[in-house]
Each structure stands twice: as structure tokens, then as C-alpha cells.
Amino acid sequence: MATAQHATDYDERVVNAAREVFAQQGFAAPISEIAELAGVGVASIYRRYPNKRELAEHVRIAATSRIIAEAETAREAESDPWKAFELFMHGCLREHTGIGVVLPPHADCRGFSEELLTLRDRMISRVEELVAAAQHAGGLRGDLRAADVFVLFKHLNPPLATDEPRRAELRARYLALVLPGLRDSSVPLPGAAPDWEELRRMCEGGADSEPAEERVGSG
């Protein structure tokens, strides 16, 4: 039916716009921006999601699932562990992957659904496996940790420069700039990789996640 088709079309545009806006600007981005990018009114978003938090959670779940799928696909498609790792990195930075949206799950886990937390853990496991395999047999430097990969994602993702084709070009450029260096272990990495808690704080500062939690003191 025309009507159902129309609704589906709207759903998709809203979700896509939300993914892009959240990925690029963080979860503090205004709903109106999503509406504008989607070419709909704000009310059309609220007609589909009860509030911003639920929209954000939906987007996070979708993006996290997609990253997991990228990891599994990469492993299956490539027997060479380094190639698989490379493929995964490229896959995560492809258009519409919404990689920018998977950091906040590490960044701000307060009040998330079990589903999302489970997905988050699975995503981390998949990345750890890819890294370990590439280190064992692929020449990936041994002192790289999975958390570093997420830091790279965080930096490689949100150019936000212009339109998507150009953004993809920029992601590709900086991925190409960084990837070869990951195999050069002539100089050991100083310091320790961030743990998930620290990564959380690193992402919180950059692009705000949810408004805030309990406003404690003062009055």
C-alpha cells in the first residue's frame, strides 16, 4: 500500500538521519537537526519514538549490531588475519555504518537496556579477537589493544566536513595514513591503552552523550 510504503520511507529517513547526526555530533545533538536532515518535522520523530533516549538507543543497537556483523564477515572472508583486520577497519568506516555511534555505548552505559549492553560486550569481544589474531600472525604491532582501535574509530569517523561522499574520502584518507603504521613496532607505544572506563570519559568530553544524570548538589 502507498500508505505503508510511505511510513516505511519515513521510518528509514528518520533512522538514517539520526544515525548520521548522532555519529557526527554526539547524542547531545538537537532533535530538530535530525528532523531537518531527514526532511521531516520534529513531530514525525516523536510519533515513532517516545523520546530522544529511545531513538538514541535504537540507533545504538543498530550500529553496534552492524559493527559485530562487520567483524564476523571480515573474519570469515579473509583467512589472512591482517587482511581481516584491515577489512574490518574499512568496513566499519564505510558509509552508513554509524561507527561514531558505537563509542558512546562504552562512553555512557547508564540506564541502557540489557540488549545493548550485551551487544556492546559482544562487539568488544569480536574486536579483541580480530586484534589478537592479527597480532599473532598478521604483523599487527603487539602493543596495540582493542581499546586503541575504538580510539582510532573515534578519530577517524566524524569529519562532518561536507557531504557524505567527501566524508568517505576523508575517512579513507586518514585510515590509509594510520593503517601502515600499525605494523611498524620499531618504537614501542608509551603509556597504557585506556581501559573501558577511561575510554568512556574520553568520549564523554568530546561529544556530549545523554544530557546528564542526577544533578546532585546546590539547589
Add this chain to the structure above:
Amino acid sequence: MATAQHATDYDERVVNAAREVFAQQGFAAPISEIAELAGVGVASIYRRYPNKRELAEHVRIAATSRIIAEAETAREAESDPWKAFELFMHGCLREHTGIGVVLPPHADCRGFSEELLTLRDRMISRVEELVAAAQHAGGLRGDLRAADVFVLFKHLNPPLATDEPRRAELRARYLALVLPGLRDSSVPLPGAAPDWEELRRMCEGGADSEPAEERVGSG
């Protein structure tokens, strides 16, 4: 005199705090945050600067000057162009350099003083010279542009994770991760480096700069 000393002390704490906060959170950071980090009241900031814009400009001028100095120092201290480039990168990411604050001059030049615009141009020139020299004789990959260096700074700077020593550790870690790759030109960089205008847009989205265009206010 105790009084003069005290005032100087306050000035310094305010400027340092402003540099850190602006560098990590962008120029949209609230003044109250700066005040808190400096351990002073907001009024003490306004007693020294007529408004937020002038404080920001002061910080930008200081940081930009410092980057220029780092570039000149590096060139003079090292005859090997690659070493000079490396030294410059490390120098810019040292504590208190405020590298995060030099991006917005490219990011949002509206209504800046001639002084700052001149410094900005000089800073760009110095970086271009270092890059060209390192490419000519130092093994730096030939397709790296000066704008890429600023993109790297943008990503290497604002961990914001915890306290400064740890932040310095993180900056060092990711600089060490990236630097070796800059000499590996086996795979040419795809896409084009951003021009200054595009870099401006890239920074605008990430961490807000000034509120918006001309906000008349302040009556």
C-alpha cells in the same frame, strides 16, 4: 608586593585554566568551568576580560604564538628535517601547549583581530615549511599536506581523560602510533587533503567555537 603577586597568580591561573578547558571542550565551554578549574569565581574572570570572546582571543593568540615558536625551535635545533618534524609534533603535544586551541583559528575566523589572523598565517607557513623539508630529505611521505598535520593535532589532542600527566601519556601513545606510519608511502593516500575552508568546517562540528555569528548582546 604581595598584592601584585597575587593578581599575577590569578591571571595565570585563569589563562591556564581557559587554555585547558577551551582546548579540551572547545570554545563553547562554559565560563563557570574555567572558573572552577582555576579555583576562582566567575567574576574574577570578568574582572580581567570584558567578555568571553576576548578571553578566547587572548588564549588563541598565546597558543598560536607558542606553536610558531615550537616550529622555529624545532627547525633550529635539528638539522635532520625528519627529526625536526618529529620534534615539532612532540613539542606541540607537550603539556600546556594548548594545541587544541589553535585549530579554531582555522575553524572560525569571523571577527578576529588582525593580530590573530597574521599569527595564524605565520603558523601555517611554518608547518608547511617543516613538512616540505621533511618530505624533501627526511622520508616523510610526499602526499601529506600541512592541513593533515592539523587534522592529526585535532585528533591527538583532546583526550580529556583524566589528569594532565595521564593525558600527556595518551597523547604520546597515539603520536607514537601514528608517527612511524607517516614515513610509509607504500600505499598512496586516497582523496585530497582538506583545504583550510574544509578544515574549518571539520573543526566547527566537533567542538563548537563561538556561539554563532554576531551576537549583539552585552548592553
Add this chain to the structure above:
DNA sequence: CCTCACCGGAACGGATCATTCCGCTCCGGC
């Protein structure tokens, strides 16, 4: 022409932030 479903955008209320105002403390002079 009427009804129903769905839209876009204006309206509302709360939160945030730049800036100003005010009462307090500390210091030197008497």
C-alpha cells in the same frame, strides 16, 4: 463535501550560560 490519518512547525516549560550585582573578607593606615 466530509472524515480520518498524518504532517510540519509553532508553542510551552525547563535548563543552561554569559554577564552583572552584592555582601563578605582581608589589608593597610590611624
Add this chain to the structure above:
DNA sequence: GCCGGAGCGGAATGATCCGTTCCGGTGAGG
């Protein structure tokens, strides 16, 4: 010990932004 003023911290103010809700408009089906 008491007075005047400089300088301070934080509360008060006014404007803006943003999440959410409300409402009048529009097009399809009957």
C-alpha cells in the same frame, strides 16, 4: 581596635536553546 576600599566568590538576571506537546493544514477515500 576601627575604617575604607580593593578584590573575591557565588547568587541573581535575562536571553537562548532544546525536548516535548499541541494545533491547524492537507490529501486520500467515500
